[in-house]
Amino acid sequence: DATIVYGNPAGMSFLDRAQVTAGGTYLNVNSDISNVSSSRSGALVDTDAGGNVTGVIPFSGSVSGSNDGDMVPGTLIPFAFYAHPVNEQLAFGFGVYAPFGSKTDYEDSFQGRNQGNYTEVKVMTAQPTVSYRFTEQWSVGAGVTYNRVEGELHRQVPVSVPGNPLMDPMVTEVDSRVEGDDEAWGYNLGVIYQPVPETTLGLTYRSKVDFNLEGGFTASSPVLDQLGVGTVTDTAALDLTTPETVNFSLTQQMTDNLKLMFGASWARWSQFDQILVTGSDRPLITDEQQNYSNAWAFSTGGEYQLTPQLALRAGVALDFTPTQDSTRSVRIPSDDRRIFSIGAGWSPTPDLTLDVAYSYLTERSTQVNQTKTDDLLGTGPITSNYSADYKNEAHGFGAQLTYRF
Numbered sequence: 408d409a410t411i412v413y414g415n416p417a418g419m420s421f422l423d424r425a426q427v428t429a430g431g432t433y434l435n436v437n438s439d440i441s442n443v444s445s446s447r448s449g450a451l452v453d454t455d456a457g458g459n460v461t462g463v464i465p466f467s468g469s470v471s472g473s474n475d476g477d478m479v480p481g482t483l484i485p486f487a488f489y490a491h492p493v494n495e496q497l498a499f500g501f502g503v504y505a506p507f508g509s510k511t512d513y514e515d516s517f518q519g520r521n522q523g524n525y526t527e528v529k530v531m532t533a534q535p536t537v538s539y540r541f542t543e544q545w546s547v548g549a550g551v552t553y554n555r556v557e558g559e560l561h562r563q564v565p566v567s568v569p570g571n572p573l574m575d576p577m578v579t580e581v582d583s584r585v586e587g588d589d590e591a592w593g594y595n596l597g598v599i600y601q602p603v604p605e606t607t608l609g610l611t612y613r614s615k616v617d618f619n620l621e622g623g624f625t626a627s628s629p630v631l632d633q634l635g636v637g638t639v640t641d642t643a644a645l646d647l648t649t650p651e652t653v654n655f656s657l658t659q660q661m662t663d664n665l666k667l668m669f670g671a672s673w674a675r676w677s678q679f680d681q682i683l684v685t686g687s688d689r690p691l692i693t694d695e696q697q698n699y700s701n702a703w704a705f706s707t708g709g710e711y712q713l714t715p716q717l718a719l720r721a722g723v724a725l726d727f728t729p730t731q732d733s734t735r736s737v738r739i740p741s742d743d744r745r746i747f748s749i750g751a752g753w754s755p756t757p758d759l760t761l762d763v764a765y766s767y768l769t770e771r772s773t774q775v776n777q778t779k780t781d782d783l784l785g786t787g788p789i790t791s792n793y794s795a796d797y798k799n800e801a802h803g804f805g806a807q808l809t810y811r812f
């Protein structure tokens with residue numbers, strides 16, 4: 408159907424008529440957080456009425472809070488594609504979809520809030536595409552991608568508030584927020600080869616996309632207002648590169664009714680080495696090392712045409728994580744995944760097809776062990792630590808409608 412615009416743009420040349428496909432996937436994610444340890448340490452400073460330091464008191468202690476684990480809200484991810492064969496060789500297409508995204512939204516009392524309590528990165532892509540079929544066996548395709556990214560990071564930053572004759576020294580938390588956006592261009596390439604009518608081989612390349620997000624930084628709390636500091640503001644800039652990917656696919660028509668598929672995907676996630684946010688007044692706002700590694704994913708599945716109107720599908724995928732044990736964070740606490748899927752396609756008429764699918768994703772149990780050192784106001788560094796075990800699973804419900812002209 409028209410989703411081939413994304414899957415492999417060369418495939419548009421194999422469609423027999425124009426069609427539009429639109430739909431979405433709803434994700435419901437569940438996480439269990441256990442074996443939690445959270446602490447921070449630093450120094451409290453006493454001053455006199457003139458602001459002169461009269462004493463420094465080292466401190467250390469645990470950080471209280473909750474670990475509900477319900478930090479990924481239910482999310483609907485929509486898409487729409489159009490493909491139009493001009494003749495037996497040439498086809499055009501267009502797609503709008505979300506190739507990358509991440510979101511975690513912890514409760515306000517989250518025990519790891521000093522490391523991060525809200526993260527959202529959303530990439531939206533529009534892709535005009537063309538394909539050409541040279542022979543009955545060979546077809547190529549190419550698309551230009553216009554990509555827009557929006558990002559937002561929240562964290563509760565511990566701050567040492569100096570004491571004076573009228574106030575005891577204390578540690579408070581400041582609500583730190585960074586947001587930004589950018590636009591950038593990329594491209595997709597695809598090749599399809601059919602050595603025999605029953606066998607289809609596909610290869611797709613999606614380019615990396617370099618973003619330079621620009622936006623703002625704010626840090627605020629009632630304590631800062633009481634001290635006369637008010638809200639701290641600055642510009643914010645973040646470089647982000649989404650990885651290039653290479654996808655290989657094999658489709659084998661076993662019988663008139665049975666089709667088997669296999670896929671392998673490689674992503675150059677080593678492009679994502681850190682979350683480094685800088686400002687004009689503050690050279691370093693956020694520095695979170697990620698050190699992702701390149702990662703593979705493998706999938707296999709089948710489709711059985713039960714009746715002329717009804718097709719049944721099932722599949723399984725192994726998706727190996729790019730995250731590293733030493734730098735895994737509360738923002739993206741993921742690990743290797745196994746995904747099991749079932750689905751069906753119903754065509755009440757030759758012009759109309761409704762596809763539905765359900766996927767269950769389970770991740771390997773993993774651990775987050777994260778440390779940060781902050782000195783937001785220049786009143787002394789505070790080091791915070793958070794360690795916990797995570798077990799994640801997700802349910803995906805997908806549906807799409809295809810209409811052929």
